[in-house]
Amino acid sequence: MRLKRKKITVVGAGFVGATAAHWAAAKELGDVCLIDIIEGMPQGKALDLMQASPVEGFDAQIVGTNDYKDTADSDVVIITAGLPRKPGMSRDDLLFKNTDIVKTVTENIAKHSPNAYLIIVSNPLDAMVYVAHKVSGFPTHRVMGMAGVLDAARFRAFIAMELNVSVEDVTAFVLGGHGDTMVPLPRYSTVAGIPLPDLLPPERIQALVERTRNGGAEIVNLLKTGSAFFAPSASAVSMAESILKDKKRIMPCAAYCDKEYGVGGYFVGVPVKLGAGGVEQVIEITLLPEEKAAFQKSVDAVKSLVQKIQL
Numbered sequence: 103m104r105l106k107r108k109k110i111t112v113v114g115a116g117f118v119g120a121t122a123a124h125w126a127a128a129k130e131l132g133d134v135c136l137i138d139i140i141e142g143m144p145q146g147k148a149l150d151l152m153q154a155s156p157v158e159g160f161d162a163q164i165v166g167t168n169d170y171k172d173t174a175d176s177d178v179v180i181i182t183a184g185l186p187r188k189p190g191m192s193r194d195d196l197l198f199k200n201t202d203i204v205k206t207v208t209e210n211i212a213k214h215s216p217n218a219y220l221i222i223v224s225n226p227l228d229a230m231v232y233v234a235h236k237v238s239g240f241p242t243h244r245v246m247g248m249a250g251v252l253d254a255a256r257f258r259a260f261i262a263m264e265l266n267v268s269v270e271d272v273t274a275f276v277l278g279g280h281g282d283t284m285v286p287l288p289r290y291s292t293v294a295g296i297p298l299p300d301l302l303p304p305e306r307i308q309a310l311v312e313r314t315r316n317g318g319a320e321i322v323n324l325l326k327t328g329s330a331f332f333a334p335s336a337s338a339v340s341m342a343e344s345i346l347k348d349k350k351r352i353m354p355c356a357a358y359c360d361k362e363y364g365v366g367g368y369f370v371g372v373p374v375k376l377g378a379g380g381v382e383q384v385i386e387i388t389l390l391p392e393e394k395a396a397f398q399k400s401v402d403a404v405k406s407l408v409q410k411i412q413l
């Protein structure tokens with residue numbers, strides 16, 4: 103018997119997709135298939151990455167394609183296809199165009215990789231996870247969205263910058279939908295185990311919370327023609343890694359919650375255990391009344407967006 107490498111497909115070979123392919127290959131998570139509707143572009147980027155492999159010393163086959171047959175039997179599929187927002191737009195403004203794109207992509211992926219784990223990145227994130235779940239018909243533990251890892255990474259980076267400490271020692275949690283109502287949780291954020299409220303005055307913490315909430319828009323306003331991609335792609339690949347290596351990391355992800363947190367059947371950002379079984383557990387943490395109210399407001403924003411979707 104011959105053992106096979108794992109296979110990761112990245113749909114959408116734009117900024118987030120191509121960079122995700124780069125991280126996945128460089129970490130030797132498996133072979134990578136990069137697919138896009140633009141002819142030649144995924145092929146060119148895949149070939150360029152293959153030519154980086156001897157320099158960086160990673161062994162992975164990286165294939166670019168426009169044909170879903172080449173994505174067959176993927177273990178993990180990261181969906182980044184879709185429009186990014188421009189300055190002045192909210193992520194929600196992408197709802198209808200990206201619903202059409204994510205629907206088509208998911209139909210094709212589900213046909214060729216019926217056992218895959220889906221990690222959605224396209225915006226508006228929580229609504230696009232709903233689309234991918236409905237269209238694929240996959241069980242909820244195999245469909246999830248990347249947002250909380252990114253939002254928490256931004257919070258961690260801002261905390262480390264503020265305190266002039268190593269990012270390695272900073273942990274943070276962000277709950278809720280990936281929008282303006284997201285809920286960074288200072289009480290569950292620490293530096294080497296020391297709770298953030300013991301290290302910074304409330305007004306500085308509030309400033310970092312606001313910067314985290316606006317983290318995507320801050321970059322959109324600087325770039326002017328697109329949105330963030332280094333941290334988003336690294337975040338999606340860290341989720342893929344936890345699944346492929348059965349690491350069972352606890353990460354904030356958009357996961358299906360019914361009774362959990364009283365959400366009632368929507369995908370929203372909550373702490374989950376990610377392992378070989380995909381979303382193996384949704385972890386319910388105790389929230390103070392004001393944290394609960396902020397989370398509920400965020401869930402309501404996700405619900406009203408999802409209710410506008412017609413599939």
Ligand SMILES: NC(=O)c1ccc[n+]([C@@H]2O[C@H](COP(=O)([O-])OP(=O)(O)OC[C@H]3O[C@@H](n4cnc5c(N)ncnc54)[C@H](O)[C@@H]3O)[C@@H](O)[C@H]2O)c1
Pocket residue numbers: 113114115116117118119137138139140182183184185186187196200203206207222223224225227248249252280328329330331334
């Ligand atoms: N969840 C998050 O935290 C997060 C972070 C960053 C970006 N995003 C979102 O990710 C998406 C991609 O961002 P980007 O910066 O890579 O944009 P991009 O424009 O660079 O890339 C998007 C790619 O999708 C491709 N595409 C469009 N329709 C397709 C289809 N039907 N099939 C296959 N490919 C298709 C395009 O050709 C393009 O190459 C956007 O919706 C953006 O808002 C989400």
Ligand SMILES: O=C(O)C[C@H](O)C(=O)O
Pocket residue numbers: 186187193225252280317318319321322329330334
């Ligand atoms: O801000 C965006 O539109 C992209 C992404 O959701 C982000 O947070 O960087």
